[in-house]
Amino acid sequence: MKIKGEKKKRQSVRNSKSEEVEEEQPSITEQNKLKQKQLPSHSDSDSDPDYGSPYVSDSEDFPEDGDFDGSLSDSEAGESGSSGDEGVVNSDVDDGLHNDQENQSNSSESHQGVEESDSSEDEVAPRNTVGDVPLVWYKDEEHIGYDLNGKKIKKRTRKDKVESFLESADDAKNWLKVYDEYNDEEVEVTKKELKLINRLLKGKAPHSDFDPYAPYVDWFKWDDAKHPLSNAPEPKRRFIPSKWESKKVVKLVRAIRMGLIKRDKPKEEQQFYHLWGDDSSSTEKANHLSFIPAPKSKLPGHEESYNPSLEYIPTQEEINSYQLMFEEDRPKFIPRRYTSLRSIPAYDNAVKDVFERCLDLYLCPRVRKKRINIDPESLKPKLPSRRDLKPYPVTCYLEYKGHTDAVVSISIEASGQWLASGSLDGTVRIWEVETGRCLRVWEFEEAVKFVAWNPLREIPIVAVSVGQEVFILNTGLGDEEEQKNIKELLHFETPVAPDDSGDKVSVASWHQDDKHEGIRLRHFKTVSSVEWHRKGDYFSTVMPAGESRAVLIHQLSKKHTQRIPFKLRGLPVSSVFHPTKKIFFISTKKNIRAYDLQKQKLIKKLETGLREVSSISVHPGGDNIIVGSREGKLCWFDMDLSSKPYRILKCHPKDITNVAFHRSYPLFASCSDDCTAYVFHGMVYSDLNQNPLIVPLEILRGHTSSNGRGVMDCKFHPRQPWLFTAGADSVIKLYCH
Amino acid sequence: MDIDGVNEEENSRRVQVRFVTKLKPPMTVPPLPIAIPSNLTRLGLSTLVNNLIQNGNPDWNTQPFDFLIDGELVRMSLDKFLLAKSISAEKILEIEYIKAVAPRKEEEPSLHDDWVSSVDGSDPRFIVTGCYDSLARVWKAAGECTHILEGHSDVIASVGVINRKGVEGITVATASKDRTLRLWKFDTEDSINNPIRIRAFKILRGHTKSVQCVAAQNTGDMVCSGSWDNTIKLWQTNDSQSDGDLVSIKKRKGNDQADESQLEGEAVSTLVGHTQCVSSVVWPQQETIYSASWDHSVRLWDAETGKNSLDIFCTKVLNCLDVGGESSALIAAGGSDPILRIWDPRKPGTSAPVFQFSSHTSWISACKWHDKSWFHLVSSSYDGKVMLWDLRTAWPLAVIESHKDKVLCADWWKGDSIISGGADSKLCVSSGISVL
Secondary structure (H helix, E strand, O other): OOHHHHHHHHHHHHHHHHOOOOOOHHHHHHHHHHHHHHOOOOOOOOOOOOOHHHHHHHHHHHHOOOOOOHHHHHHHHHHHHHHHHHHHHHHHHOOOOOOOHHHHHHHHHHHHHHHHHHHHHHHHHOOOOOOOOHHHHHHOEEEEEEEEOOOOOEOOOOHHHHHHHHHHHHHOHHHHHEEEEOOOEEEEEHHHHHHHHHHHHHOOHHHHHHOOOOOOOOOOOOOOOOOOOOOOOOHHHHHHOOHHHHHHHHHHHHHHHHHOOOOOOOOOOOOOOOOOOOOHHHHHOOOOOOOOOOHHHHHOOOOOOOOHOOOOOOOHHHHHHHHOOOOOOOOOOOOOOOOHHOOOOOOHHHHHHHHHHHHHHHOOOOOOOOOOOOHHHHHHOOOOOOOHHHOOOOEEEEEEOOOOOOOOEEEEEOOEEEEEEEEEEOOOEEEEEEEEEEEEEEEOOEEEEEEEEEOOOOOOOEEEEOOOOOEEEOOOOOOEHHHHHHHHOOOOOOOOOOOOOOOOOEEEEOOOOOOOOOOEEEEEEOEEEEEEEEOOOEEEOOOOOHHHHHHHEEEEOEEEEEEEOOOOOEEEEEEOOOOOOEEEEEEEOOOEEEEOOOOOOEEEEOOOOOOOEEEEOOOOOOOOOEEOOOOOEEEEEOOOOOOOEEEEEEOOOOOEEEEOOOOOEEEEEEOOOOOOOOEEEEOOOOOOOOOOOEEEEEEEEOOOHHHHHHHHEHHHHOOOOOEEEEEEOOOEEEEOO | HHHHHHHHHOOOEEEEEEEOOOHHHHHHHOOOOOEEEEOOOOHHHHOOOOOOOOHHHOOOOOOHHHHHHHOEEEEHHHHHHHHHOOOOOOOEEEEEEEEEEOOOEEOEEEEEOEEEEEOOOOOOOEEEEEEOOOOOEEEEEEEEEEEEEOOOOOOOEEEEEEEOOOOOEEEEEEEEEOOOEEEEEOOOOOOOOOOOEEOOOOEEEOOOOEEEEEEEEOOOEEEEEEEOEEEEEEEOOOOHHHHHHHHHHHHHHOOOOOOOOOOOEEEEEEEEOOOOEEEEEEOOOOOEEEEOOOOOEEEEEEEOOOOOOEEEEHHHHHHHHEOOOOOOOEEEEEOOOOEEEEEOOOOOOOOOOOOEEEOOOOEEEEEEEOOOOOOOOEEOOOOOOOEEOOOOOOOOEEOOOOOOEEEEEEEEEEOEEEEEEEEEEEEEEEOOOOOO
């Protein structure tokens, strides 16, 4: 029983060997196992160094069985050829029928096996010896590899597609043909192989003689066993699906879904090694410390020879001329001639050079400095084109000449017909905007500090600050009725002293001024600026030296003066009324405070962060403020945003003297002592989410510097996109769009 | 021949040309094609034509000519012109020549006491000027002042001659920054050495701001005025209206300062629409008024109904306006930039100017069409120049630089002179311009 089983196995092994090369490995192992089982004593043959091929081992096995005396070659010669079919057929027939011929059959089988193995070896081995390399390597070659003798195996000539198609169409056996890439040949599938494939496709065992349901041979001897090897019941986990495995699967599925695991990756084309490329990139890629190549020095030329030809030797004149050159420009090496190598003196600068080299090495940076390659254009903010933001003032067409000293302040009447200007020469002039004609001049004893038109068109009066006084002047430009009103307004019987304030020193006193046909308001300190309320009745004056009474608010109709009830911290610079609400801004040198005049309390404090504020202007919408400073910075505050500047524009190299918003166009301007005025586009959106858009538009030049002062004041025309600038060169310029 | 001499000298390409003209016989040349060097400029062509005329007429005095090819004035050398206009030089070129339009004589400037703000030369007999000393003056010729019109209390911004048919004497309207318009009447006949001072016969009150401009209807019955109060007002000019009388008497009683003959008038109607100062008005036809304003628009008004029928928007402030040119329909306007623009309101769907002249370097203060020619107009600018333009070329025909300061006004006079006044208080007359 035992032997029979063994034989069967062997047979099957033989068959498998003869049929399929691929099946070699499992069969070998099987055989070895069998061998070991069968002949545990015969271990020396296993260790034989020539014992590479299983077939040989098989053939060596057989002498054990008894009858082996013929030479291998004989048997091979005799029974090769029809070996494969025989084996299959035999095995079918053999099944235990020829019991008496066991040995015979065994030997014959074994012979067959040897023959088969040899023939199969012949078939498979001789061809390509390149081994397991990607065949792509030979893609562009004429040969497919090398044979055993090391000769190239030529590729067959390629057939073109049409030809091969026609051939395949003609050939009835075409479907049986398979192209063997490795050996570059077409192999026809034999009937036997076909059967095998069919079996495989059906999911059966590849060999027809393999019985998957063979009776179980129990090799273990149960008789003597008193105790079972293990009597433990099967654990439960063998019967339930594995939790961990399912978890793992879920994890994988998830990873695939998330795209973390990618299947079917496209095969990457093999990159050629870039032989001549710049090796800097490869060193950068490397993880280790980067290699910094030493700077390449110039190769020595003929002139550095110890005996250069005469043309390289500088003349004495040239050598002298080197002495006149700068140290750096001077040539480092002056060629000289020596008749022999022996006569070359020692190098003069040897020690110095070594020292310098050491210094260089000592200070050599060890790390390569990596520059970030950023296009400087991309760092610029995306701003709309200036062309789209027209109109804005560009060129100066009109000049208003007549003042004899620096024009300090200008103001434009609300309709835009007239312009008032105050100058250090002590005059206030009224100009006609369209022609540049001076209509009226007032003269004062002191330099004029500030002029301001009343914002109401019906009351063409000008407030002028001169020294400690503020004059309200009647320009006489309105019609009769308006003139009558103005005269009434500017007239009062008794000088009004601020008796209600209770102070000993009067803050400001109202007087009728007959000389200038207006009102004179005498303050106790020098007044620097006057600002009207939009309704034209109130105006505020700022006295920087006035301490607690620095900012006053006057009411023209009642001839009444009052102090602001807030405590100021710091020197006040200027004050502005909110264009729509009852809010009053006072700027000190550092900060700007917004007060609610009705509730009499501080609403907001804006921290400019500037050294000295010089001017302030409120956007007509009322929520944005620009502040100019003495250090040339311009701050834009968005009051809704924060108390810190929304933007700081640093454009003027010198003091900003004034800043101005346009009343209707989205423009603002700053003028400075550097004799320029800058015009900006400052769009404030009604959408609260959108921040104001600031675009610098134009630099207006034209004024000349005088006593270190440039442009002293700038104001926009109330209705046109025009900018007036007053210069220290006593000219007022009008820049038009 | 001289031509041959020229040809020998210039060894360049030649063009076959034929000179044609609409001028009268002494100035004609035989219409034969001749070959001329292609690098001739206007000057060369002019001497050529003069030579040709001299051949036929030995007494001929040379005079400059201007040359038109395909309705365009030649302003560079001939070959460049042909290249620029891509005209073939193979064919016989027809060159029309006209008399060159340029002032030949500069008259002695008429001095004023102050800036000359406005000038009107629509009547060939005299010139009216408005001045910043609030007087208007009438000049018979350059330097000959015949009348002084006094009465305004502020700068006279604009003057306009009213041509009234069937009425003897001359009527002049003045607009002033004292918010009034005044009408004046005088005769040109009396020739006395000293200028006669006359007073206005009618005061037109109603504007609340300075009046900037005045223009008379062509029949002379009405005037319109534009003002800084953004309105255009229409006024009656006749002096014998009863209601006007009544008003004037009432006022006089209150004021008791005006003399007997002064009447007062009120606006017949007001055209509202402009949002800023109306800087210039023109009333070329019975029923249409053109106005230019600082709100960057030119508007066309129906004088009867007071409706605004057309808007032309420019991007600049407009200071001056005139209507003329081809069938009196082109609108020329200048303003707060050095470009003189000309629109054709008949062109539908576009408000782009058809012509733009940009040789000035500052604001344009005045522009006037020649009343006979379709092509010629004059402009004055704050850069101190008066320029004479022809629509057929982009370059000015002539630049008059007689002013030392801003030129505030300019006009044609007698069809052959340009009169201009400026901030140097001078009235300059450049005469001898042969437009037709």
